[in-house]
């Protein structure tokens with residue numbers, strides 16, 4: 001099968017195209033990844049009913065603050081994506097290119113939907129608990145208490161979390177195929193280094 005892989009060219013970049021993502025986009029990609037790992041991890045002790053209420057309250061606040069930070073990072077990343085030159089397609093095969101774009105778009109959708117549903121869930125919760133951004137200032141809740149909206153947002157938040165895990169597995173598997181089978185150095189495009197040859 002023609003994988004359309006550009007071999008070493010993927011690491012060098014086609015003429016007129018940067019060889020890798022801008023360092024700011026690279027930093028935001030990996031920071032977002034780490035913060036999302038943290039979000040999944042912290043939801044365990046946060047929801048653990050055996051823990052004392054005060055520490056759970058603090059973990060909820062941390063989860064909400066980190067989640068809103070992810071939202072800000074994603075928005076900044078999308079702005080940079082439009083404003084800065086990005087590397088060309090990682091593949092010449094239109095089907096594989098389409099599949100990659102679809103997975104990337106779905107990843108963006110999830111990492112935007114999670115903070116949005118999270119904030120709406122916190123806002124619509126029957127028991128009103130303020131969202132304090134790292135204890136610095138209260139984040140305005142866009143809606144008031146509403147049990148039906150709360151339940152829907154809770155469900156959606158959970159589902160987007162599950163979908164994100166599935167997409168993450170596909171994303172990492174695709175990177176592994178590039179690196180191990182096609183040996184085109186794709187991972188280097190999402191790391192720091194010289195952008196122009």
Ligand code: HEM
Nearest residue numbers: 036039040043063064067068070114115118119122158161
């Ligand atoms: C990328 C960002 C986020 C990720 C990956 C994430 C992930 C998760 C996960 C995995 C859970 C546990 C779900 C379960 O097991 O039922 C959870 C629960 C929760 N999240 Fe998030 N979250 C994010 C952002 C936010 C934000 C921004 C808020 C609010 C401002 C928020 C509020 C909550 C709340 C209140 C719960 C507890 C739900 C319950 O009572 O069961 N999350 N989140």
Ligand code: HEM
Nearest residue numbers: 033036081090104107108111168171172175186187189190
């Ligand atoms: C929560 C986890 C992750 C999310 C949400 C995520 C999201 C994304 C998104 C949306 C893109 C597309 C960038 C764009 O077109 O603007 C991307 C690119 C990329 N990601 Fe991830 N990523 C995650 C984890 C990882 C991991 C663990 C790896 C490494 C194994 C990885 C390696 C890459 C690479 C190499 C690219 C560049 C692909 C290219 O240049 O065409 N990502 N990621």
